[in-house]
Amino acid sequence: MFALGFGLGTKNKKGEWLEAFFPAPILSPEREIVGIVKKNTSYTDGNRDLALSAKEISECAREIKDTEQKKLLEKLASSSMPKVISVIETDGAVKSTPEAYLKLHLLSTRLAKPNGMNLENIFTCLPTVAWTSDGAIDPNELEEVIMENRLRGKHIEIFSLDKFPRMTNYVIPSGVRIAHSARIRLGAFLGEGTTVMHEGFVNFNAGTTGPNMVEGRISQGVVVGSGTDLGGSASTAGTLSGGGNVLITIGKDCLISANAGTGIPLGDRCTIEAGLYITPGTLVRVLDEDRKTIKEVKARELSGQSDMLFIRNSLSGVVECRTNRNAISLNPLLHDNN
Amino acid sequence: MFALGFGLGTKNKKGEWLEAFFPAPILSPEREIVGIVKKNTSYTDGNRDLALSAKEISECAREIKDTEQKKLLEKLASSSMPKVISVIETDGAVKSTPEAYLKLHLLSTRLAKPNGMNLENIFTCLPTVAWTSDGAIDPNELEEVIMENRLRGKHIEIFSLDKFPRMTNYVIPSGVRIAHSARIRLGAFLGEGTTVMHEGFVNFNAGTTGPNMVEGRISQGVVVGSGTDLGGSASTAGTLSGGGNVLITIGKDCLISANAGTGIPLGDRCTIEAGLYITPGTLVRVLDEDRKTIKEVKARELSGQSDMLFIRNSLSGVVECRTNRNAISLNPLLHDNN
Amino acid sequence: MFALGFGLGTKNKKGEWLEAFFPAPILSPEREIVGIVKKNTSYTDGNRDLALSAKEISECAREIKDTEQKKLLEKLASSSMPKVISVIETDGAVKSTPEAYLKLHLLSTRLAKPNGMNLENIFTCLPTVAWTSDGAIDPNELEEVIMENRLRGKHIEIFSLDKFPRMTNYVIPSGVRIAHSARIRLGAFLGEGTTVMHEGFVNFNAGTTGPNMVEGRISQGVVVGSGTDLGGSASTAGTLSGGGNVLITIGKDCLISANAGTGIPLGDRCTIEAGLYITPGTLVRVLDEDRKTIKEVKARELSGQSDMLFIRNSLSGVVECRTNRNAISLNPLLHDNN
Numbered sequence A, B, C: 001m002f003a004l005g006f007g008l009g010t011k012n013k014k015g016e017w018l019e020a021f022f023p024a025p026i027l028s029p030e031r032e033i034v035g036i037v038k039k040n041t042s043y044t045d046g047n048r049d050l051a052l053s054a055k056e057i058s059e060c061a062r063e064i065k066d067t068e069q070k071k072l073l074e075k076l077a078s079s080s081m082p083k084v085i086s087v088i089e090t091d092g093a094v095k096s097t098p099e100a101y102l103k104l105h106l107l108s109t110r111l112a113k114p115n116g117m118n119l120e121n122i123f124t125c126l127p128t129v130a131w132t133s134d135g136a137i138d139p140n141e142l143e144e145v146i147m148e149n150r151l152r153g154k155h156i157e158i159f160s161l162d163k164f165p166r167m168t169n170y171v172i173p174s175g176v177r178i179a180h181s182a183r184i185r186l187g188a189f190l191g192e193g194t195t196v197m198h199e200g201f202v203n204f205n206a207g208t209t210g211p212n213m214v215e216g217r218i219s220q221g222v223v224v225g226s227g228t229d230l231g232g233s234a235s236t237a238g239t240l241s242g243g244g245n246v247l248i249t250i251g252k253d254c255l256i257s258a259n260a261g262t263g264i265p266l267g268d269r270c271t272i273e274a275g276l277y278i279t280p281g282t283l284v285r286v287l288d289e290d291r292k293t294i295k296e297v298k299a300r301e302l303s304g305q306s307d308m309l310f311i312r313n314s315l316s317g318v319v320e321c322r323t324n325r326n327a328i329s330l331n332p333l334l335h336d337n338n
Helices: A031-040 A054-063 A067-077 A097-108 A139-151 B031-040 B054-063 B067-077 B097-108 B139-151 C031-040 C054-063 C067-077 C097-108 C139-151
Strands: A003-011 A017-021 A048-052 A083-088 A129-132 A135-137 A158-162 A188-190 A194-196 A206-208 A212-214 A283-287 A293-298 A308-312 A319-323 B003-011 B017-021 B048-052 B083-088 B129-132 B135-137 B158-162 B188-190 B194-196 B206-208 B212-214 B283-287 B293-298 B308-312 B319-323 C003-011 C017-021 C048-052 C083-088 C129-132 C135-137 C158-162 C188-190 C194-196 C206-208 C212-214 C283-287 C293-298 C308-312 C319-323
Touching (some): A003 A031, A003 A067, A017 A097, A048 A054, A054 A067, A067 C139, A097 A188, A135 A139, A139 A158, B003 B067, B003 B097, B017 B083, B031 B054, B031 B083, B097 B188, B139 C067, C003 C031, C017 C135, C031 C054, C031 C083, C048 C054, C048 C097, C054 C067, C097 C188, C129 C139, C139 C158
Parallel strands (some): A194 A212, B194 B212, B283 B319, C188 C206
Antiparallel strands (some): A048 A083, A129 A135, A129 A158, A283 A293, B003 B083, B129 B135, B129 B158, B283 B293, B308 B319, C003 C083, C048 C083, C129 C158, C283 C293
16 A cells, blocks of 8 residues: 545535645555555545545544544544545556645655656646635636625735645645745655745755755756755756756755756766856866866766866856865766766 | 726725726727716716716616626626726827726736737836735835734735736636746736746736746746747846847747846747847857858847757857757748858 | 834744734834833843733833834734834844844834844744744644644645745835735845835845845845846845855946846946856956956956946857946946056
């Protein structure tokens, strides 16, 4: 059994799930809990989600031993809102909205790592939702809601029209600061000690090991190692649009400076100077410690290496890869002339 | 008759309009509807806006045949909020707040295209408004409102102090995703199939043909053609501040990569590599398909051409314009040696 | 006596201050007011903050002559929310949460200038707070609050998890436009006539003299002179992370174009072209009015000079410092061959 979650959700007027909130998702649930679910709900097997009645929830609550789950179920049973269980027996392609939300919760609660789950079809399973000051609303029902509020002199704020909600309305990871929650999607993985400043952005299935300072953009699939600093507007090329096919990872103790960017994976202790964007096709002159040219290569050939300092020589315009003088240990690969 | 709209508005304590909401604006209204307005309100001719009584609205509602307008008017009549009509007989310079809002609605509802209307004086007619979780408030009345809320232990969120509200609180265009509504002003034109990500921005009187992926900034007056992708922090130079006098348009199937920018109009199938900013004065070396130099020109001389690929050669620092190898058809103009 | 403020605050369940709101902070309070405070509260001397009872507040209100303070105190006395006074006898390192908030208020109300106060230890004194649509909440209490709202079908929006709140929920400076308040921290100093667009950002203890157009990022400690325009995503290197040790100031009538940045202080009438980032270590070729090379220096040696135009020559890749042709007066220092 891969994962399981009890929660609350919102449905549109057609009765379709718009979103689901799983306050205490479980990775690899124990046999006991699965047995209780099978006994007290209509769940039998496979990846399924079910709307649960207060009675079903109460019965599960009574039998379950895990304190956190018992407490959660007791609370859920007391609510008149739509209740849901998502059971993921095997980590396959996503097949429903609650299942998609459960997987996004697993990421943001740090139970699963970016690129560690099958997220195929997740876009199809996530409806576009109007995220408002009154909660999730189907965009097709939105104009009427806005109108009704207006007629009564009330304001409803429409925060976004997106497939993904803001993480902090669902999951509050420990030990993080998030200066502007609108820029962190549910499904982001923020490691302990991560600070995301106002200009920072973290997509779903992407994130930081922590501690990290993030003032740049972490695209879908990108993972940033501990101690690495992304400067303001720093860019990590994604694979969803505009970018290439290679998933970017950035190692430990790197500095992608302000307005810089990378389209190649980086190892540890790498620096890209402010304003410089390294694309996979950028021709780079690799220099040794005496600033002598070792070779000229496309940046993609340097992918994943450590102790690289990228600058554009301001007297020649040449993009250079120097040995990172701030590095703790040097990388012999850079000195390899072939 | 150019346009007409029935709506609701907010006034400050002095009785001045702060904003107006037109749920179903009409471009080129039929004679019948104008006649009904003239008969039942004090409107006679010209560009005027009027506060309407519930009675006037009811009378218009009774006579009007158009189903959408009839339904709207019936709803408006039931509301105790300030009701307004804006009639724009001729598309002249903007003269009032409701008229400015009606024109902004025309843009966001796709009834009018960017640069297709006279927006002269719009800044003068749009008061700076505090956009809050309780709706529009005059900034001069704001400190007291904040204080009164605080004294009662209530929170009021001040989202912005701006002449323009967020589009999504007024207009929800079909077929769009907007990851962060704070960055789309009312008056933006988002074509069907447009996705604006968190880093995207669209000013009023600017927008996309759709479908488009927007992770960059679309300045006032800028229009982006279908299939074009603006990468994260990509910049289009505006004419309001810092930019020049030439309105930027970007054609179809272009890619302005992350952290790149353009200060010149582009045709179709153009690419600007990540991190490169083309200003009108940038000296560009134009290369043929064999990478031989054809000429060196200021970028503004390449304005509006298609199939251009701009890169900064990373071994020489030269900004080059190559024939876009991803292009479907090539542009003979680029091969013109004069 | 350095400063004093009466206000309201929010406490967590442990009784610790999360934040404090000082509607009318006083710089250099008169002896009379300090005497009234000493007489009617338990304040004796030093830098201290005290929770005040309605009775203490009322007694201060009765005796105080200053109309604004009297009115404020009368209002405070009527509130059941936690009331607080912060008295700062000497401008020393920050020692408490209310004191930190009072200093931040002094900045945003323009009573104190950036870098004009001792802000040592301010990070320690500012707890990380969940800023929500229901006000300030201790992050440790947040999950329960989210859950309770969900169970009742109510939405609570979590705007940020940060040590600093948004300025506009506390202070509304006169004569400013702020397109997106999420990007201006309390403690920002926005001079009269400042417009901060959606992409603009202003940290605490930083700001503008006004008038200014800000579409870029003003880092902690950075001050921007009147008439200066920061283009979209323009970056000013900070000293808190990633940046160096030198506080950046930017003089009057400068233009830091879109996607550009500076890691050195600039004088008046300087321009950095779009997309160019000047770091302290950037080697710059200084040219005279005839475009002849005068010298090559590291950018930090040009710190604070006026009338500089920085571009990267697009035919050679060389970063050049030319005399700013748009400048009103020229700077002889640039012509100094040594």
